[in-house]
Amino acid sequence: MDITLTNNTPPDSWTLTDRCRLLANALVNPQNKGAQDRLCMMLHNQLECLEASLSQPIPEHRKDLGIPLDDGLFDYxxxxxxxxxxxxxxxxxxxxxxxxxxxxxxxxxxxxxxxxxxxxxxxxxxxxxx
Incomplete structure (x- = not known):
């Protein structure tokens, strides 16, 4: 499910969590060792936004989503x-x-x-x- 955000729509917990997952994946990727400090700062900013958004009510378009499909980003x-x-x-x-x-x-x-x-x-x- 692809939710397009407008400039007037602040990112919700789901979007922020996906951003954090991508940044965390980039942190452990061996090709990104030189960018690790910058990625950590980006992740820190996203986590601060996520912390604030978790206290907000669940947006209507995020209710009843079900379990997300495995996107292959992580090895379980x-x-x-x-x-x-x-x-x-x-x-x-x-x-x-x-x-x-x-x-x-x-x-x-x-x-x-x-x-x-x-x-x-x-x-x-x-x-x-x-």
């Missing part, structure tokens, strides 16, 4: 335990270097989620080996 394959361990190490390093309490709390929650994913991944791999 299960992460291997070593990949999850790497992510946990990076998140923990980030916690050790950050000063902002709010951001540290959020990163700690994401780290906790990753450890739970790692735990589930380990149990799944032992079941496959059996």
């Amino acid at each position: 394959a299960e992460l291997e335990p070593d990949e999850l361990c790497d992510q946990c190490m990076a998140l923990n390093f980030t916690l050790m270097t950050l000063q902002d309490r709010k951001i540290k709390e959020i990163i700690a929650f994401i780290l906790w989620e990753r450890f739970e994913m790692l735990r589930c991944s380990l149990y799944a791999s032992t079941e496959e080996a059996a």
Whole structure:
């Protein structure tokens, strides 16, 4: 479903989320390493707009959309335990270097989620080996 926005229509949470997804995908793309700082700033601006738009009522044209089709932008394959361990190490390093309490709390929650994913991944791999 393609929704065309006019200059008078501010972007809603769905549009902003799609913009953030594209920017996040560009951040992890190896060809974009030189532009990473600029992409982070663009993503930061979009996230600030998204935060504000999430408090707004759902626009009429976004009601009853259903689940979006897979656009192929992300790989939904299960992460291997070593990949999850790497992510946990990076998140923990980030916690050790950050000063902002709010951001540290959020990163700690994401780290906790990753450890739970790692735990589930380990149990799944032992079941496959059996």
